[in-house]
Amino acid sequence: MKTSELLNIVLVIILIVVLIRYNVNDANGEINEASIVNSTAVMDSLHVKKSVGKRPFLFPMPVGIIGSYDSAGTPNIMAASWIGIVNSKPTSIGVSLRPATKTYDNVMRNQAFTVNIANEKLIEYVDWVGHYSGRDINKFDVLPLTPVKSKLVNAPYVHEFPVVLECRVVRTTNLGKHTHFVGEIMDVKVDTAILKADEIFVDINKLRPVMTGHGSGYFGIGDNLGRGGKVYQRLGITPEVESK
Ligand SMILES: Cc1cc2nc3c(=O)[nH]c(=O)nc-3n(C[C@H](O)[C@H](O)[C@H](O)COP(=O)(O)O)c2cc1C
Incomplete structure (x- = not known):
């Protein structure tokens, strides 16, 4: 040929x-x-995708500090990333806790907890209270943080944290390794210094919240990428349907 x-x-x-x-x-x-x-x-x-198996990947992940009391009224705090808003009416937040934590026992007993939102300056405390257990040490005895008794729920919040959610447990679900507590948010307290002019919404640039990325450490916020309800318009794709 x-x-x-x-x-x-x-x-x-x-x-x-x-x-x-x-x-x-x-x-x-x-x-x-x-x-x-x-x-x-x-x-x-x-x-090009590579399978990495079943993992709890969600980016970024928030990190909240869960405040609770034990049976003797001792305040305790722990870090929790497996948290998120789960309902708008009644406004509710979900928190997944392992029974190994002291916080789990406390929340089970009192059916109440707080979620304290950190700023970048508080990141060491976030990591610390996520490392040591209240079963072994009274964290408020050794850390320069101040527990404040909530007037609305039987749980303490942390004075030095700029945003605080006070929650009463309305649902508890054993999911396996974690138990998921849904807390109705009874009130949110915000440092006035980080409120916008409307005195309700939080100025994220002033708050400087922190987040986690699995295996990647803690991160602060980046640039503002645009207003919700406006950003999608940049695509210029406008079908003849009503937006919901
Ligand atoms: C960033 C971070 C996030 C965490 N998220 C969770 C979580 O969502 N659920 C959980 O059970 N433990 C979580 N932990 C571990 C607990 O904070 C840790 O076990 C803590 O010592 C429990 O404290 P306690 O026994 O005083 O309640 C996290 C730890 C860190 C550092």
Whole structure:
């Protein structure tokens, strides 16, 4: 066989492979654009996916400090990242705690807890109270933090933390390793220094909240990326349907 014939065969094979890959419509010769988009995305090396198994990945993760009392009325705090707002009416937050923690016992007993939101200056305390257990040490005895008894729920909040949510437990679900407590938020207290002019909303740039990323440590906030309800308009995609 001549070299030119061999080259022709190779070219034909390549053409067939390309046609199969791009899913050419045999009937009218049109190319299926959706499959080209998908194929392009798959080929885009930035988006080549690797399975990393079942992991609690959610980025970023908040970190709150859970305040509670034990049976003797001793205040305790622990760090918790497995938290999040779960309902708007009644306004509620979910917190997942392991029974190994003293906080779990306290919250079970009193059916109440606080969530204290840290700023960047408090990050060492966040990490500290997430490291030691109130079963072994009274954290407020050794840390320069001040427990304040909530007037609304049977739990302490931390004076030095800029945002505080006072919660009463309305639902408890054993999920396995963690037990999920849903707390109705009875009130939120915010340092006046970080409130916006409307005196309700928090100025995030003044708060300087912290977050965690699994295995990546703690992070502060980055740039403001735009106003909710405006940012989507940058896409310029406006279907004839009502936005909800
Ligand atoms: C950033 C961070 C987040 C944490 N998140 C959780 C959590 O969501 N649930 C949990 O059970 N433990 C969590 N922990 C571990 C507890 O804070 C830790 O076990 C603590 O010592 C428990 O304190 P306590 O026994 O005084 O309640 C976290 C720790 C850190 C540092």
